[in-house]
Amino acid sequence: MxxxxxxxxxxxxxxxxxxxxxxxxxxxxxxxxxxxxxxxxxxxxxxxxxxxxxxxxxxxxxxxxxxxxxxxxxxxxxxxxxxxxxxxxxxxxxxxxxQRVQWYADVRPALERLAARFPLLALSNGNAELAATGLSAYFVGAVSARGCGVAKPSARIFAAACAELRCAAGQVMHIGDDWRLDIVGARQAGLHTAWIRRPEAALHHGPASPDLDAPPAGQHLHVDDLLALAEALGV
Structure with a gap:
């Protein structure tokens, strides 16, 4: 799917x-x-x-x-x-x-695996520029809140991302750390979701035991990092 x-x-x-x-x-x-x-x-x-x-x-x-x-x-x-x-x-x-970011240790090996199977699109409320971070080779493009004129959790930015990918919402999985902005927003827009809740993160943006009954049904994964996501997706 x-x-x-x-x-x-x-x-x-x-x-x-x-x-x-x-x-x-x-x-x-x-x-x-x-x-x-x-x-x-x-x-x-x-x-x-x-x-x-x-x-x-x-x-x-x-x-x-x-x-x-x-x-x-x-x-x-x-x-x-x-x-x-x-x-x-x-x-x-x-x-x-x-732009001088320090990736989490799992990011590059996980992106290599994920990008070999799926087109990847950056979708951010922030103003990091993908090319300057050194990771653009793994992505087919980027949609930003500034460029879209609206920020997550608005359904409009998720719709813009799906349009950029030329996919229906039900064909796309959004991956993020913020429960409200990333997960609830994406699910209400009809996307599948994967919540990255890193054990080493100082702040977790979301409930410890989230209620998935409110957003529409769809595949949802809860993983510690992107390598765990790659495993869950079979890549």
Missing amino acids: IAALTLDLDDTLWPVMPTLLRAEAVLQDWLRTHAPATAAAFDVPTLQRLRGEVAHRHPELAHDLTALRLITLREALISAGDDPALAEEAFDVFFAER
Whole structure:
């Protein structure tokens, strides 16, 4: 029944929090040199709080993390008296470091096995760029919340992924770590699902004993990592 797979990226193929913290530290170093007043007024936690305020004021941009970060940087620069035109260069510094992810150990061998059997499509709410992460060779393409104009768990983004794969929803399995965004969203859109709940993850995005009665029926797997998924799918 399954003809193709869609995969979440952050916290499914790599731990995202260490990546973001490192990128924010690199951005802070850049600000100290190029916008010292902003660096003095906005340390990492303060900039994070401002980004939360920006997100609250711009719910229409909830799907676009890049836009929210750019607005945040411009507001911080203006507030501190620095040149707001520096926002794009500052974001580029952050964004380049944000792509330097460290895959989970199972990811490359599992993707080799899965990609030999299924077309794989990245499906992410985040702004990681697949080519920059070093894993694009295993994927036929990517659908992002920013490009789609809507984020998971909306059925629209799952429908866009199925259309990209030229498959019906019932032919596609979505794989992700977040119970609400990935699993419930995908099942309500008619996809099969595989929930990656890594034992080493600091945070599990979902219930310990999930109730599968609410979403529509369909194949559902609950596995510790992608190698276990490959085994379950017989590849």
